[in-house]
Amino acid sequence: MTKNKNLRSKSLKEDSQTEFKSSFNDAAIESLSAFANTKGGRVIIGINDTGQPIKGFSIGNETVQKWLNDIKNKTQPAIIPDANTFHLDGIEIVELTISEFPIKPIAFRGRYYKRVNNSNHILSPTQISDLTLQSLQLSWDSYPAYGKTINELDWQLVEKFIERVNSAGRFQLLTDVKSSLEKLKLINNEQITNAAWLLFGKGNIGYNIHLGRFKTPTLIIDDKMFNGALFQVVDEIINYLIAHIKVAFEINGISAQRTEIFEYPPPAVREIVLLSLIHRDYRSPIDIQIKIFDNSISFFNPGKLMGDLTTKDLERNNYRAYTRNKLIAEAFYLTGEIEKYGSGFLRIRKEISIYPTMKLTVEEIPNGLNVMLSYTNQKVNTQIPKAGKTVGETVGETVGETVGETVGENLKGNSALILSYLRNNPYSTREELAKKTKLSIRGVEYQLTKLRKANIIKRIGSTKTGFWKVLD
Incomplete structure (x- = not known):
């Protein structure tokens, strides 16, 4: 324990990494365990909720050491915070500080907590599992697919995957399919991983993707369900979506040639589909749901954001990404389907930037994440990024009855x-x-x-x- 110089009460306030306690008790230990499971923090003992010191509060010679022993005995793995004493407005108080623990989660009396804003939230079984896997640098998809054998993989699909990996040039695989999958840790001897089953399994892999065209939230015009291997269903999903969104045609009066202008940028739609498949929580029985409305498309994905990532973070270009299914993500990266980890939402925003009335909305809802592309019904001027030299041709075109976009096409x-x-x-x-x-x-x-x-x-x-x- 170290002694520190005087502080002023107005310099202290509670936040996501600071909590005040008038006395040391189990609630203080709970907060320390929550800080250890999140970004670290401190509990200051001897002040009230407004940051004022408690009159008559005193610290004995062995008091702080007893507190540290209590914290050690009631947490697992055991944590021991740093202890410092201060004089706040002339009264001695104690600061207990803990850093984010490298091995998570930390339990207090058999329960697990995380820090959210200025309160402690108990972790769900799924969140406990996620923290454990992150600490071990593992992901669920790297574990064995129990009950599945290597003979249940679609080897033609695997061969197609290997061809795409070698063509993309990011990694070179052998022509022997089994050795290639072992090299990527998708199989171990004769045991296939969850990732291998999800990517290349024959027939129904047990996870559904529901797609529908809606006129209203209750009126379904058309619907479709896919449940095959991920490496195969990506294109099937995209083809369904492209077939159900509006397309305008710009006709060149001189040459009678036409240009298609899609209601939504196909690269952005594809990116969201890939994010849904790659980052889905496959431990959840809930299905992916994609709904096409007159002015929007929504993508519901089972599984909330990982770690301390928030929807606000996704609005920045330098957010720290977490990968729930590392082997699946790596497979799509090696084929060139995704550019690099953590760039998905950046690329989506870039693609929709040429649609001035289009809006990207990302929100966490019960049991998962909802991503929506939507637009308003108004005339807009859209500048498509330059490709080579600009021809400078302006195209006036209407998509369906709702989107009237003037496209500066090159x-x-x-x-x-x-x-x-x-x-x-x-x-x-x-x-x-x-x-x-x-x-x-x-x-x-x-x-x-x-x-x-x-x-x-x-x-x-x-x-x-x-x-x-x-x-x-």
């Missing part, structure tokens, strides 16, 4: 149309692009060559297994 006609398809599906083949654009194969090749020469797209990997990367 590409026109089939070039812009092909670019929009490549943003949505980088693995599009020339044949697929020809079918969508109504062009010949030769016409598609001409447009792709033009985009490559303008340094707008780049081919990654071989003609057979590679993909198109749209350059910023």
Whole structure:
């Protein structure tokens, strides 16, 4: 214990890392355990809730040592805070300080707490499990998928995954599929992990994604459910969403070529879908729910934000990200589906910035996280980011009956149309692009060559297994 110089009462206040106690008791130990499970903090003994010292409060020769022993005996793993004495307005008080503990969670009398604002909240079983896994640098998806065998994996899907990883160039895998999965820690000998089952399992993997087109919250126009391997259902989900959102067509009067303008930017929609699949809490029986309304799309994802991350943090560009399912996240990163950990919401905001009336809303609700893209019904001016040299063409177009967006486009006609398809599906083949654009194969090749020469797209990997990367 150390002695410190005098303090003034007005210099102290309670907050997320400071609490006042008029005397030492179990409530003080509870707060110290909550601080240890969060960002650390201090409990000041001998002052009231307003920061005024308690008259008549005194500290004996062995008092503080007895307090420290009590704290040690009632917490597990045992914590021992630093103790300092102060003179506050002439009265001696004690400050007990604890740092964030490296091994969490800390229990007080068999219960676990965390600090939220200026109060202690008891942790749920799921939160206790999350803290334990984070302390051990593990995630749920790295544990064995009990009851599942290596023969229940879709090996054709695994081979496709390996091709995409090698084409993306972020990591090189062997052609032997089993060795490749062992290298990525997706299987251990003959035992597959939860991640391997979720990514490549045959048939119904046991987790549903519900999608629906709603006219009102109770009137469903169309609905669909997916429950297959994650590596496969991503494109199926995106295709459903693209088929149910409005699209405007800009027709060039001279060449009669058309440009598609989507109601929502497909890259942002894809990013939210990937975030939902990657960060879902697969211990929860609740399903992912995606609802398309006339002016909004909502994505409900079971599992709240990890660690001390808040929805306000997601509005910043430098927020500290936590990954609930590390192996699943790594798999999508290696295939080039996601750029880097913790950049998802940054990229979403960047994509919707060209839609001035569009709003991104992220909120924690009971049992999970809800992400919504919405817009208002008004005329707007939208500037699409430059790709190569700007043509400077202004397109006046209306999407459906609600969105009237004037687009400052730098590409026109089939070039812009092909670019929009490549943003949505980088693995599009020339044949697929020809079918969508109504062009010949030769016409598609001409447009792709033009985009490559303008340094707008780049081919990654071989003609057979590679993909198109749209350059910023």
